[in-house]
Amino acid sequence: KNIHDTCSQFGAAHRWGPGENETGMNRLALTDADKAVRDWFVKEAKGLGCEVEVDDMGNIWAIRGGVSDSRPTQDGSGKRLPPVIMGSHLDTQPRGGRYDGVLGVMAGLEALRVLKERDIKTWRPVGVVCWTNEEGARFPVSMVSSGVWAGEIPLGKAHSLKEVAGQEGKTMMEELERIGYLGDKKCSYEEMPMAAHFELHIEQGPVLEAKGKKVGVVRGSQAYKWFTVEVVGKEAHTGTTPYAQRADAFMAANSMIHYARWTGEEQDVLVSVGVFQVFPGSVNTIPGRVKFSLDIRSSSTDKLAQFVERHLRPKFDSIAKNVGANSQPCSVTWQEDTNSPAQLFDEGCCQAVKVSALSVLAAECQGNMEKAVGLVKYNMVSGAGHDSVHTAKRCPTSMIFVPSKGGLSHHPEEFTSEEDCVRGAQVLLESVLRFDRE
Amino acid sequence: KNIHDTCSQFGAAHRWGPGENETGMNRLALTDADKAVRDWFVKEAKGLGCEVEVDDMGNIWAIRGGVSDSRPTQDGSGKRLPPVIMGSHLDTQPRGGRYDGVLGVMAGLEALRVLKERDIKTWRPVGVVCWTNEEGARFPVSMVSSGVWAGEIPLGKAHSLKEVAGQEGKTMMEELERIGYLGDKKCSYEEMPMAAHFELHIEQGPVLEAKGKKVGVVRGSQAYKWFTVEVVGKEAHTGTTPYAQRADAFMAANSMIHYARWTGEEQDVLVSVGVFQVFPGSVNTIPGRVKFSLDIRSSSTDKLAQFVERHLRPKFDSIAKNVGANSQPCSVTWQEDTNSPAQLFDEGCCQAVKVSALSVLAAECQGNMEKAVGLVKYNMVSGAGHDSVHTAKRCPTSMIFVPSKGGLSHHPEEFTSEEDCVRGAQVLLESVLRFDRE
Ligand SMILES: NC(=O)NCCC(=O)O
């Protein structure tokens, strides 16, 4: 099966070995490489007999009709039943891997191919959705398009998001138009309802591998928030300005992050800074302005909020006021970019995934059910956010994890074996069929 | 007198007020704006009857002949006497002011104009030199061209310096060629000797203003070093990677700088970070690589070296090995970009400046010598580096400081009053004439 390598013609980058697939990816959302893979996806999906629609967030919906489409609906409205969807994303990190997101979409396409080749009829329509800018690596709100679909993020806010890099960044709207993926359907759970959303994804963490498990049933996700913090001081000469006369925005930010990181570790909260910009950026000018991202995660939504409100905000304010003994004050402002509370997935969907995983593994183990049971990990909590976190608010949702080598992700050497990918795809298809039957 | 505002047509930027001169400057070395002001300078100098030569570092030498040129030389070689030079620079910080460097060059031109208009003959030739890339803001070695002249920096190293911004930076050599200022003279104290080098400069610090002084006689400069430090860790997902499995290059760098800053303050060493780059620069990817500048200054060359070797290097190594309890190791490498030991200026030149300052001020104070004496500050030590620091190694050198409002420099609002500028120019010219006479 060509689940993952079909795709790497579009946006391969960061080669790390001689093998054909030994490169990472750089396919930021709505770039030319993203357009190319989207065009490819649309062509494939149409080739499999799907109807393809694009909504106003650029999400691509590829739907294969169900038997129920031609039956009168229960409520007599004539509307067809909402589809069961396999969703994930095709955008990557700037130095990302070949599996994150891509696997879920490719597995969905593969599932549609199997349905077609074996002429399997489903009751409901079944489809694949490619969500736009899941990573948030280009436009700094992750899962922004499923967020709009769920009614959690206003369309206008999403459309006007500016890309991270560059001062004169392009907006999502501009880039959607430029690559021709500003669709005419409304991105909303009311206009484009789903019966369920299943997402196959690599774990991106170390648990499955460490425990020798092959498939994870994901019960929910941890909470996280993203902020852009801006510290403003005053530019001055590094050689002639004594400490006491400095309002050094860089050193203020340095102390804030220092505090956040170590207090985070004490309190079991993950703190990361991935973007950090310094203005004007000259060796002998004390920075007058600094802008950085804060990515904060915790298993508990409340704990996360308390960490930010009770610890970080007051401490950042006091550091800004007085970076060092007697230095001049800076100011600090926060902007919340992403707020993703901890989310539980649907019990029924998790059950469908669990039974499907057991059935696939039991077949592999020639019916050795005990062995099969030992290969499944239940009740996993995702450390990363996924579009499923948003869909879970509006329709039954669950996820399937497969192992990541060394727990590594957001890195060109991210790796999941071919068998793990294929097995995940089988579990995905069975979960969809099982849900459809019930 | 139009000492400073003639120039702001080339590279004015960062407007901060409505007035004609209420903008800062962005005229990085060897940019189009720098070429434009150089062309203007060459035209002006030729208009004043100077010979203009450009050396292979792009330094522009504008020389007005002296009476001695037509006399047989003492050693019978027929070579003309080396000129007395007024030097400074026309490049600015990316968000710089209108006086830093520019004042010294404009005052030099003005001095040549006075010599011409009043038909004053000097014994030695007298001239102005515009040094290239003094700031080090674009190509990260400050005073690089006077360093080459003094034989302290190899020409090849200077030519191959890459600009700070951008991954695929242009080299000095490429940019010198592009703007047509790669001259054919050899930049060297042997080929282009000077009898003396006088530099008028704004203080860029708070001392003159605070003490109510009008002119400073600069006796020397403090020591400083610039480094580029690179920390390499491993990219990973911010949400799924526990602290213990991270090799977080950002947090390692953050801790290093935190240590450097606070230890620096304890030991009376100035530590600043003006450039900080994060790779790959995505909110939810733990940075795998970070590069930053360190600007470290102290009045003592030895103290500075000890601070770096005994404190920073070992501590940075130990932080890299273990950013936090049980996290994965990063690596750290240092590159020394600038090394400017503390420098004493020539006693005779300082004497010429002192006497000239007193004479100018005495005239202003209608002969009230006591008042004049109270307006001069002796034995100043420059916090910033200047081209004079390099020339002092090869010829008698001194500097003249005039006050900076609020001690502010490397900031668009840098300000020195017109009277202070004019007074400085007068002291400069008198110092040159005095040196020439003795
Ligand atoms: N799966 C994934 O990497 N999602 C991006 C959002 C996040 O940072 O958790």
Ligand SMILES: NC(=O)NCCC(=O)O
């Ligand atoms: N005068 C001045 O700003 N020189 C630049 C070199 C330094 O950073 O001290």
